[in-house]
Amino acid sequence: MTVSRRPGGKPPEGERARASSRGGGPASASASSAPGGPDREAAGAEGAGGAEGAGKSAGSERSDGPDGSDGPDGSDGGASRRPPAVTEGIVRPEGGGRAAPGDAPAPARQWPLLTVLGLTLLGLVVIGIDPFPHAPRIGALLVGVALLTGAGIRRALPSVGMLAVRSRFTDMITYGVLGGGIVLFALMTQPYPWLEIPFLKEVVRFTVR
Secondary structure, eight states, X not given: OXXXXXXXXXXXXXXXXXXXXXHOHHHHHHHHHSTTHHHHHHHHHHHHHHHHHHHHHHHHHHHBOXXXXXXXXXXXXXXXXXXXXXXXXXXXXXXXXXXXXXXXXXXXXXXXXXXHXXXXXHHHHHHXXXXXXXXXXXXXXXXXXXXXXXXXXXXXXXXXXXXXXXXXXXXXXXXXXXXXXXXXXXXXXXXXXXXXXXXXXXXXXXXXX
């Protein structure tokens, strides 16, 4: 087809528009003539989208814990299966509730502990003052009886307040062994022991040798 040109060498506007519609225009021609053409642009867009998706999945895998929960340490903001590194509180021991109703005064709620402490303090005062003969023996007996009383109270009452330190069994064994040992030593104190064990003298003599 012969295209008539104007004196300036440029084709008329109408013919230039028809040529653009038939050939896709200079932009489409340059795009189609570029290496790869539209297919390369589409492949580049798909590659960028795939890389972004891979980055998101990798980030989510890094944020997930080993047990499937969020966070690097396996915690999802709630309760964690791992034990805490630092103790956050103290669990009340068995039988550590109030020994009296809540509206009672504080000393009444802790009367088991105050009873044991009172007897122990009385025994120490008797030992320190020594007001009568055998006062040290009597004072030591009071201390031992105080611990034995604590063991009995721990066994008999379901709630003993601050007298409860560990489990009921552990507290009973601890108070009982200590109280019984103190009472035994107080009865065997020299001179003039109130309790004599025949084989104990031989055991002590053999041990001292």
